[in-house]
Amino acid sequence: xxxxxxxxxxxxxxxxxxxxxxxxxxxxxxxxxxxxxxxxxxxxxxxxxxxxxxxxxxxxxxxxxxxxxxxxxxxxxxxxxxxxxxxx
Numbered sequence: 001x002x003x004x005x006x007x008x009x010x011x012x013x014x015x016x017x018x019x020x021x022x023x024x025x026x027x028x029x030x031x032x033x034x035x036x037x038x039x040x041x042x043x044x045x046x047x048x049x050x051x052x053x054x055x056x057x058x059x060x061x062x063x064x065x066x067x068x069x070x071x072x073x074x075x076x077x078x079x080x081x082x083x084x085x086x087x088x
Contacts, residue, residue, distance in 0.1 A: 009038060021085060
């Protein structure tokens with residue numbers, strides 16, 4: 001199951017990276033948070049520069065997914081790609 005999920009996740013990431021579609025910032029933050037949570041190897045990631053509003057939004061998005069496992073985050077990322085871009 002993990003190999004299939006990993007393959008689907010990589011394909012979903014490639015689809016998301018190559019799409020010409022534009023998304024609102026809240027959708028982009030969800031993509032970001034699920035991807036980071038799915039791929040972070042050394043624990044929980046939070047951007048460091050709290051002075052930058054963009055990093056503040058990223059940190060908030062990451063806090064919203066901190067309870068997800070990497071497997072759950074990969075599944076959520078795939079679901080988002082399929083919902084907003086197309087079938088993986």
